[in-house]
Amino acid sequence: MILEAKDLNYYYQDGEQRRYILKDTSISFEKGKFYTILGQSGSGKTTLLSLLSALDSPHSGEVLFNGDDIKKIGYEKYRRNNVGIIFQSYNLVPTFTAVENVLVPMSITENEIPEDTKTVAYNLLDYIGIVKNKADRLVNRLSGGEQQRVAIARALATNVELILADEPTGNLDEEMEQEIIEIFKKLAHEHGKCVIVVTHSNEIALQSDQAFRLRKGVLTSYE
Amino acid sequence: MNFIKRGFLGITRKKGKSLILLAVIFILGNLISGAISIQQATGNVESTVKERLGTAATIDIDYDEWDAMSDSEMESLEMEEISVDLIKEIGELSYVKYYDYNMTFWLGSESIERYQDEDLDDEMEEDMMFGPSMDFTLKGINYAPVIDFEEQKGKLVDGRVFTQEEVDGGSSVAVISKKLAEENNLNVGDTFTLANDVYTYDYNTGEGDLVTSRDVVLEVIGLFEPQEAKKETEENSESDMMVLMEDTEYYNTMYVPNEVVIDETKYNWEESLKADEELAEMMEEEEESFEYYSPIYYLNNQEDIEAFTEEVKPLLPELYTVISASDQYDNIAGPIESMSKLAKYVLIVAVIATVLITGLVVLLFLRDRKRELGIYLSLGEKRSRVVGQILIEVMVVAVVGITLSLFSGNLLAQQVSDTLMRADDNNEEYFEEYYYEGISTDLTADDVMDSYEVTLNSSYVLGFYGVGLVTILISTIIPLIYIVRLNPKKILM
Ligand SMILES: Nc1ncnc2c1ncn2[C@@H]1O[C@H](COP(=O)(O)OP(=O)(O)OP(=O)(O)O)[C@@H](O)[C@H]1O
Ligand SMILES: [Mg+2]
Numbered sequence: 001m002i003l004e005a006k007d008l009n010y011y012y013q014d015g016e017q018r019r020y021i022l023k024d025t026s027i028s029f030e031k032g033k034f035y036t037i038l039g040q041s042g043s044g045k046t047t048l049l050s051l052l053s054a055l056d057s058p059h060s061g062e063v064l065f066n067g068d069d070i071k072k073i074g075y076e077k078y079r080r081n082n083v084g085i086i087f088q089s090y091n092l093v094p095t096f097t098a099v100e101n102v103l104v105p106m107s108i109t110e111n112e113i114p115e116d117t118k119t120v121a122y123n124l125l126d127y128i129g130i131v132k133n134k135a136d137r138l139v140n141r142l143s144g145g146e147q148q149r150v151a152i153a154r155a156l157a158t159n160v161e162l163i164l165a166d167e168p169t170g171n172l173d174e175e176m177e178q179e180i181i182e183i184f185k186k187l188a189h190e191h192g193k194c195v196i197v198v199t200h201s202n203e204i205a206l207q208s209d210q211a212f213r214l215r216k217g218v219l220t221s222y223e
Numbered sequence: 224m225n226f227i228k229r230g231f232l233g234i235t236r237k238k239g240k241s242l243i244l245l246a247v248i249f250i251l252g253n254l255i256s257g258a259i260s261i262q263q264a265t266g267n268v269e270s271t272v273k274e275r276l277g278t279a280a281t282i283d284i285d286y287d288e289w290d291a292m293s294d295s296e297m298e299s300l301e302m303e304e305i306s307v308d309l310i311k312e313i314g315e316l317s318y319v320k321y322y323d324y325n326m327t328f329w330l331g332s333e334s335i336e337r338y339q340d341e342d343l344d345d346e347m348e349e350d351m352m353f354g355p356s357m358d359f360t361l362k363g364i365n366y367a368p369v370i371d372f373e374e375q376k377g378k379l380v381d382g383r384v385f386t387q388e389e390v391d392g393g394s395s396v397a398v399i400s401k402k403l404a405e406e407n408n409l410n411v412g413d414t415f416t417l418a419n420d421v422y423t424y425d426y427n428t429g430e431g432d433l434v435t436s437r438d439v440v441l442e443v444i445g446l447f448e449p450q451e452a453k454k455e456t457e458e459n460s461e462s463d464m465m466v467l468m469e470d471t472e473y474y475n476t477m478y479v480p481n482e483v484v485i486d487e488t489k490y491n492w493e494e495s496l497k498a499d500e501e502l503a504e505m506m507e508e509e510e511e512s513f514e515y516y517s518p519i520y521y522l523n524n525q526e527d528i529e530a531f532t533e534e535v536k537p538l539l540p541e542l543y544t545v546i547s548a549s550d551q552y553d554n555i556a557g558p559i560e561s562m563s564k565l566a567k568y569v570l571i572v573a574v575i576a577t578v579l580i581t582g583l584v585v586l587l588f589l590r591d592r593k594r595e596l597g598i599y600l601s602l603g604e605k606r607s608r609v610v611g612q613i614l615i616e617v618m619v620v621a622v623v624g625i626t627l628s629l630f631s632g633n634l635l636a637q638q639v640s641d642t643l644m645r646a647d648d649n650n651e652e653y654f655e656e657y658y659y660e661g662i663s664t665d666l667t668a669d670d671v672m673d674s675y676e677v678t679l680n681s682s683y684v685l686g687f688y689g690v691g692l693v694t695i696l697i698s699t700i701i702p703l704i705y706i707v708r709l710n711p712k713k714i715l716m
Contacts, residue, residue, distance in 0.1 A: 046716050055601055056712040080603025091598050091715055095236040096224075103224035105602045154602075166716065 002194045004028040008061035010047055021047045023217035034188035035196045036205045039214035045198040046166055053085045053164045054078045081111050084155025086165035090147045092139040098150045099135045102157050109158040124153045145176035163195045226608040230615030241620050247584050248624030251577040256632025258570035259687050261640055264677045265563035271674050276548035278522040285544035303540035310518040313535050318527040323366040324518035326484040330417040331356020335407040338474045363481030375450045382411035382445030393482025398445040400474045414442045419487050421494040434498045449473050488513050582698030589702050596706055597714030606707045617699045625691040637677040
């Protein structure tokens with residue numbers, strides 16, 4: 001069990017009332033598997049993912065990474081060393097080239113990474129499908145699919161075992177979507193990583209090892 | 224790709240924005256730099272000029288107020304004189320280093336000769352004389368060590384100054400100039416005789432008649448020499464002549480206990496009244512006294528003058544005021560002062576404007592960068608380093624801008640103050656000045672202008688970097704802290 005959420009509660013204060021987005025939500029994930037979380041728009045998928053990736057904190061409940069409470073590890077440190085996050089809107093630094101974007105987390109993490117970071121970054125990009133001359137381009141001169149690949153390479157650069165993605169293919173066409181999904185599958189099955197993808201696409205859910213559905217703050221297994 | 228490298232990349236990759244920030248800092252920097260340099264220059268003028276003006280102060284009628292009075296006011300006015308007790312009371316104030324109050328009287332002599340500079344035409348002097356001889360000036364002393372010597376107007380070169388007993392008892396002793404002593408073969412311990420002649424005047428003919436006379440025998444106890452404090456002024460024959468005449472006057476001055484002067488004045492006064500009934504009647508009506516002092520106070524510190532004036536003014540009778548060298552400074556240094564004030568306002572406004580404008584500009588930049596900062600935070604970067612990165616970006620640009628404006632602002636200040644002072648020079652006002660011994664100086668507005676100098680000294684440089692960098696630091700760090708305190712989800716998702 002690499003990641004486990006226990007009794008997560010998250011709400012917005014609506015005047016006097018609390019509007020719960022997540023209510024006593026519990027879920028667990030294993031290494032080497034590709035997970036999807038399905039749900040309608042506004043069901044709280046992004047919220048759940050932000051709690052799993054320590055971009056936000058729950059009102060109660062805890063998230064355990066390898067059995068340790070991430071609050072104890074420290075949110076910043078957890079993000080730095082244990083998790084790779086991929087966003088729907090890529091969130092790359094627009095003034096940097098693709099390879100520079102990949103280099104950023106490598107200078108932040110405390111994980112052990114090869115000394116020749118630049119070569120590693122180029123190789124990583126190449127593996128994900130970004131060739132050298134595109135790697136040296138400013139990222140805002142790359143297509144959406146290419147940018148998302150750079151974002152995946154960035155998430156992998158720190159050698160983490162846990163990849164979290166929030167609708168990573170939401171802005172891409174079907175062909176590109178499938179290519180990205182193939183990458184996720186490979187990461188889970190060949191490299192033993194735990195990949196959790198939030199989506200509203202049934203297609204993607206069907207390709208995952210396990211899918212969950214989030215509805216009215218309650219998480220159920222989806223077959 | 225650590226935060227330092229990211230900071231520098233942030234500058235070079237966004238040249239347009241960096242240039243805008245640079246321009247803003249440069250322009251505001253010029254204002255601050257110019258204002259600081261003018262302030263420093265005026266500060267220098269004030270301290271150097273005031274030092275030259277000295278710490279002397281006296282009490283006299285406020286002639287400005289006097290002139291402003293109407294005739295009816297003048298008639299109802301009861302002029303009070305300054306009493307010796309009041310002079311002493313003021314002299315006991317803690318600001319006062321030492322003080323004196325003198326009477327002066329002029330006497331001639333049969334037995335000794337006046338010292339005369341060869342360059343000065345003494346024929347002319349002789350012709351001008353009628354009535355009692357005024358060859359020698361007797362200056363009364365109440366402060367035994369003699370203030371003129373303490374203040375380096377003169378220097379004791381032989382013998383001694385007075386003792387307190389001599390001053391209190393009015394002993395017949397004198398300190399005279401070395402030149403005068405040499406002229407008359409006098410040494411310390413010798414005595415000489417002056418004549419106190421009493422004349423009456425015939426107002427119709429303008430002639431004077433000698434009525435009576437008495438001898439004044441004084442013992443020489445010390446010799447002094449004038450100090451060459453007088454600087455070489457411009458080669459102006461007229462002012463040279465003035466200086467020469469002043470010097471000659473000083474060579475013929477004798478310091479004696481004030482009681483001696485009172486005594487001789489009183490004798491002369493009373494004998495004159497005896498001989499001239501008309502005058503006696505007139506004087507009786509007016510209740511005029513022959514005893515009149517203008518005291519002189521030397522303060523411990525130039526800065527004390529204001530406080531001293533404040534404290535003394537309530538003690539004085541109506542129409543009297545404290546006159547000090549600072550008054551002269553105010554007259555002379557008007558243009559400088561107004562420039563200093565202007566610079567102060569400019570500085571305050573410039574600093575406020577800098578905080579606001581750079582704050583605003585940085586805020587606009589940060590709004591654009593908010594997402595980028597969120598990315599670093601989502602990657603687990605420490606908040607301090609995210610702040611550090613932006614500070615590097617802003618501060619590097621700021622240091623360049625400040626350094627440029629340091630020099631150009633200084634040049635600007637020179638230019639501006641030159642123009643201002645030249646403009647002021649043209650409509651320079653001439654003040655009707657009353658002369659006060661020991662207080663009035665030959666300091667002119669030009670001297671003040673000369674000591675005004677806009678320079679680039681180290682305290683200015685440090686001060687400017689300090690003010691500039693702190694201003695920009697504050698206007699950057701406040702919005703920055705607001706951003707990095709948000710959780711990354713709010714920024715990114
Ligand atoms: N700042 C906020 N204040 C109040 N409610 C909010 C706020 N942000 C989000 N919500 C609500 O929280 C709920 C969950 O939002 P969340 O972004 O997790 O949904 P989602 O499942 O990711 O939706 P989508 O598929 O459209 O991305 C939504 O109903 C949303 O309206
Ligand atoms: Mg969402």
